[in-house]
Amino acid sequence: MKFGVRIMPRSVLLDTQGRTVEKVLRDHSYELDSLRVGKYVEIELNEKEAGRAEEKIKAMTEFVLYNPLIETFVIERREG
Amino acid sequence: MKFGVRIMPRSVLLDTQGRTVEKVLRDHSYELDSLRVGKYVEIELNEKEAGRAEEKIKAMTEFVLYNPLIETFVIERREG
Numbered sequence: 117m118k119f120g121v122r123i124m125p126r127s128v129l130l131d132t133q134g135r136t137v138e139k140v141l142r143d144h145s146y147e148l149d150s151l152r153v154g155k156y157v158e159i160e161l162n163e164k165e166a167g168r169a170e171e172k173i174k175a176m177t178e179f180v181l182y183n184p185l186i187e188t189f190v191i192e193r194r195e196g
Numbered sequence: 197m198k199f200g201v202r203i204m205p206r207s208v209l210l211d212t213q214g215r216t217v218e219k220v221l222r223d224h225s226y227e228l229d230s231l232r233v234g235k236y237v238e239i240e241l242n243e244k245e246a247g248r249a250e251e252k253i254k255a256m257t258e259f260v261l262y263n264p265l266i267e268t269f270v271i272e273r274r275e276g
Binding site for chain 1: 200202203204214217220221224226227228229230231232233234235236237238239240241242252255256259260261
């Protein structure tokens with residue numbers, strides 16, 4: 117069972133990468149309203165029960181993947 | 197119009213972050229088949245026509261967001 121974990125900075129203030137990229141794009145005449153840069157983690161598990169699999173993904177994410185002080189995360193089920 | 201760009205390493209060999217995180221999890225008895233770490237970029241545009249908006253997102257991604265030698269990307273339309 118395959119999952120994706122999308123981890124995004126809590127606010128624009130914390131998103132230094134995003135602000136840098138946004139400025140570069142604007143300086144090159146690209147028009148955009150906002151841009152944020154986060155992480156995406158794809159995890160595959162050998163677990164058939166969706167609820168239990170999601171619990172495991174959540175535990176891994178909280179253990180090592182994200183920093184609760186500066187980030188939020190969303191888990192999404194993926195095909196394949 | 198809001199889009200997400202998911203940028204992932206082309207292969208496990210190139211995914212040093214992913215291999216490190218996977219090892220840490222395994223060393224702590226988490227069971228998983230595979231793990232990859234990529235980037236996620238959220239972009240909002242003031243553009244009502246979906247096709248044109250996606251073209252712009254693609255141009256930005258190719259200009260500055262991803263490295264074609266080591267990464268692939270997928271653009272997805274997002275709510276809100």
